[in-house]
Amino acid sequence: MRDILAARRGEEMALNDRYLNPQLGRILRTLGFDRVWTGAEGAHLIDSEGRRYLDLFGGYGVFAIGRNHPAAIAAVREVMEAHTANLPQLGVTLLSGVLAEQLLARAPGSVGAMVPANSGAEAVEAAIKIARAATGRSRVLFAEHAFHGLTLGALSLNGNSEFREGFGPLLPDCEAVPFGDLDALERALGGANVAASAGTMAGGVAGAGVPTGGEVASGGEVAAFVVEPVQGKGVNLPPPAYLQGAQRLCRAAGALFVCDEVQTGLGRTGRFLALEHWGLEPDMVCVAKALSGGLVPIGALLVSRAAFDRVFDGMERAVRHGSTFGGNDLAAAAGLATLKVLEEEGLVGRAQRMGTLLLELTRPLIDRYAVVRDVRGLGLMWAIELGPPEGRLGRSLWGGLERAQPGLFAQLLTVPLFHDHRILCQVAGHRMNVIKALPALVIEEAEVRRFAAALEEVVASSERMPSALTRFGSRLAVGAVRAR
Ligand SMILES: Cc1ncc(COP(=O)(O)O)c(C=O)c1O
Structure with missing residues (x-):
């Protein structure tokens, strides 16, 4: 690598233009950012x-x-030099278990299991699938101007037409509601019934009285509302009490409340998770981005035990969701080092x-x-x-x-x-x-x-x-x- 980095320095733009994204190259040259x-x-x-x-x-x-943090680099190097039994697949590994333990210890008590992933979008995909399978419902609500990633499922929750255009049809039964508008959310969740029972029902899947994880029912009731606590596109802050109200309405409607903390998580907003600003207790939390110090692709979905157990509810269903590299040792090591650095510094x-x-x-x-x-x-x-x-x-x-x-x-x-x-x-x-x-x-x-x-x-x-x-x-x- 040292040879390539030294001998071919300066060829970046030409290689990009030839093999990667020449239109990005044009933007960089136009702005002088090349x-x-x-x-x-x-x-x-x-x-x-x-x-x-x-x-x-x-x-x-x-x-x-920070870029190239020595502790994160050392963690990745150490785990490589340890020649660990990475990704046994029909087997489990230590580091992803410890990462799950440490992430969940820092998350609200409403989540109790982790689904490993390799990116933010993958964590969001997992949230959509688990919400549908856990509730037996198909509708997923998201906020206008939301950004949850660019894979097809996550894109179906994207509140900006410039990303969606040309890639349809996207997932059915995904519906935008205005960010910050509780009345609109209440209507989308099912209106008067929700208002009558808001605040009175027990939380999340456990209290929702919904069918157990069979096939997704068509149309009708809402499986989940997925929301960024602070929207990344535009840095839109929620109105006071909006997120608490949204959580309450979801609970009353038997819909899962999902916080996408891919951008806001890991200390970004001055709390480990932004949801702490409002004392939220979501059914699922998506994290990614900063979790591995910027060194190794990573993502994770933190899920309530109840929702998790409805989806993975028997041995024949143990591997119904996952991905080959999910929970790999390099990502887990970088994640553990990142959590330590956040705390120590x-x-x-x-x-x-x-x-x-x-x-x-x-x-x-x-x-x-x-x-x-x-x-x-x-x-x-x-x-x-x-x-x-x-x-x-x-x-x-x-x-x-x-x-x-x-x-x-x-x-x-x-x-x-x-x-x-x-x-x-x-x-x-x-x-x-x-x-x-x-x-x-x-x-x-x-x-x-x-x-x-x-x-x-x-x-x-x-x-x-x-x-x-x-x-x-x-x-x-x-x-x-x-x-x-
Ligand atoms: C809130 C949020 N969710 C999901 C994603 C998608 O993450 P990734 O690019 O790792 O797929 C992003 C990326 O910017 C994001 O900001």
């Missing part, structure tokens, strides 16, 4: 010139403990402190700049939402950008952040004027301050020189449209 990345450490990426960039993408949130509390500081430094921008509509976040899941500037000229330039490509303004601000300030960050979703940050939880206070200052500088200059921005925007729009 750096040769040669190293990474903590909250930073390092390019071939040795320049360090503050990485606020965080690999879509996998690097909670106090990273959950740090996420909360740094997130509070970031909000304190950036919320004043709402009053200072007309283009800043909102700044929001929880822990180190942060976003700034932008809107049209004041004045006729500004508004007409904004309109032009939006016509060329919705969300272009936010994308334009990421360019000077990258080139002038060496900060890599992302727009929070397609056609969205929202910039988002998911830094490593190890981020230093000085770097949080540097980001806030850089952000203010690019926002201020976008208001001072809207026409320069628009010229660049038009070039970008042409590039981006062609790149599609």
Whole structure:
């Protein structure tokens, strides 16, 4: 590997264009983001010139403990050198059992079993299947603007048309409800009956009085409501009491309440799981991303014992769901090391402190700049939402950008952040004027301050020189449209 990394350095873009995703290559060139990345450490990426960039993408949130954490690397190396009896298949292994034990010890008492997986989407697929089999119902509710992954089942719970388009028909009986709207959820769950019994029935599958795990019944009642505690696309926070209300309504309707913590879990929001902010007790919790320190693909579904036992309810049903690499030793070792690092370095509390500081430094921008509509976040899941500037000229330039490509303004601000300030960050979703940050939880206070200052500088200059921005925007729009 050392030979390949040294001898072929600089060929990344050409290889990508030839064999991987040339349209992504065009976007990178258009934005000038086509750096040769040669190293990474903590909250930073390092390019071939040795320049360090503050990485606020965080690999879509996998690097909670920081990139290339020595403890995670050592754990993977140790387990490889131990020549363990990995993946016996008709057999069980120690490390995935210990990982399940440790994850469940940190999760609410409502979950008591783990289904190992290799990605966030795979954990969501498991949740859909287990909800259907455990309840004998087929309908699955999800929130508008939700993102649960891009495999076909998870995509059926996707609240954004740009991801869904062209891949249908998706799973039947999956239905969107507006995020934050309990009345709409209640109607979708079955209306008046649910309202009458909400709060009075015993929880989850155990109290649901639903058929035992036979074939899925067609149509009708709801198997599960799957929701991100904080939505990743746009960093949308739930209204107060929404998630508790949703859980109560689900219980009353005999539907399973599923929290997708793939992005919010592992300390990201200042709690180990975001659900702790609201004292939730879901029937299932999906985790992935940061769980293995960004080193090894991983995912896991934490499931209530009752739901689990309804699905895996006899020896002939013991392997009815799973995947070849699920629970492998490398992923489990990296997962165990990550849990230890989170605790030893106090990273959950740090996420909360740094997130509070970031909000304190950036919320004043709402009053200072007309283009800043909102700044929001929880822990180190942060976003700034932008809107049209004041004045006729500004508004007409904004309109032009939006016509060329919705969300272009936010994308334009990421360019000077990258080139002038060496900060890599992302727009929070397609056609969205929202910039988002998911830094490593190890981020230093000085770097949080540097980001806030850089952000203010690019926002201020976008208001001072809207026409320069628009010229660049038009070039970008042409590039981006062609790149599609
Ligand atoms: C909330 C949520 N669920 C599921 C997924 C899918 O995870 P993966 O990309 O590992 O399949 C993501 C990925 O961004 C996510 O943010």
